[in-house]
Amino acid sequence: GNSVTQMEGPVTLSEEAFLTINCTYTATGYPSLFWYVQYPGEGLQLLLKATKADDKGSNKGFEATYRKETTSFHLEKGSVQVSDSAVYFCALSAPGNTPLVFGKGTRLSVIA
Amino acid sequence: DTAVSQTPKYLVTQMGNDKSIKCEQNLGHDTMYWYKQDSKKFLKIMFSYNNKELIINETVPNRFSPKSPDKAHLNLHINSLELGDSAVYFCASSQGPPWQQGNSPLHFGNGTRLTVT
Numbered sequence: 001g002n003s004v005t006q007m008e009g010p011v012t013l014s015e016e017a018f019l020t021i022n023c024t025y026t027a028t029g030y031p032s033l034f035w036y037v038q039y040p041g042e043g044l045q046l047l048l049k050a051t052k053a054d055d056k057g058s059n060k061g062f063e064a065t066y067r068k069e070t071t072s073f074h075l076e077k078g079s080v081q082v083s084d085s086a087v088y089f090c091a092l093s094a095p096g097n098t099p100l101v102f103g104k105g106t107r108l109s110v111i112a
Numbered sequence: 113d114t115a116v117s118q119t120p121k122y123l124v125t126q127m128g129n130d131k132s133i134k135c136e137q138n139l140g141h142d143t144m145y146w147y148k149q150d151s152k153k154f155l156k157i158m159f160s161y162n163n164k165e166l167i168i169n170e171t172v173p174n175r176f177s178p179k180s181p182d183k184a185h186l187n188l189h190i191n192s193l194e195l196g197d198s199a200v201y202f203c204a205s206s207q208g209p210p211w212q213q214g215n216s217p218l219h220f221g222n223g224t225r226l227t228v229t
Binding site for chain 2: 032034036038041042043044045046049051087089091093094095096097098099100102104105107
């Protein structure tokens with residue numbers, strides 16, 4: 001079946017540190033891949049997406065590249081801020097009549 | 113303007129009671145959803161409606177009954193509440209059906225925190 005595995009948190013970083021949150025997937029066909037972010041007390045919101053292999057999604061300084069050969073979609077940011085503290089969810093949308101599949105989420109805490 | 117709004121934000125109730133959560137979206141989307149998020153932040157889809165028609169009905173106790181009076185509204189009624197129902201419930205919407213997220217990502221409400229005592 002379709003699944004998403006992302007690194008367990010929590011991840012705690014100092015401001016301006018480099019961030020990587022790993023995400024790998026298993027899917028039939030060629031899925032679209034997403035990162036959603038959930039700030040405290042809010043719903044999830046789309047951070048970035050990539051719909052085909054080698055695409056790079058980017059937004060707010062975050063990037064992720066769709067790597068078909070390693071079935072990965074790792075989230076990176078060069079310099080995190082306190083305001084980036086949130087829970088990050090990797091997700092995939094596979095071909096066929098199946099809904100979006102979410103990973104278990106990774107909590108990021110950035111300290112000043 | 114809030115795109116997906118759900119009420120109430122907090123709901124505290126006793127076991128055995130019946131409660132409802134309401135959701136409205138003003139995005140003109142065709143598809144709406146209910147998700148349940150547990151204390152470990154794990155997100156699970158419960159239901160999805162497309163143009164008022166139920167298209168996803170995951171393994172959810174039949175104490176949970178969604179209702180979509182029109183495509184802008186999706187309510188969730190829960191009978192005989194149990195302790196294990198305590199969670200945050202999110203409403204979401206998308207333009208296209210659940211399997212076309214590449215072109216129509218989800219828009220979430222801010223959640224309803226349900227506490228059953």
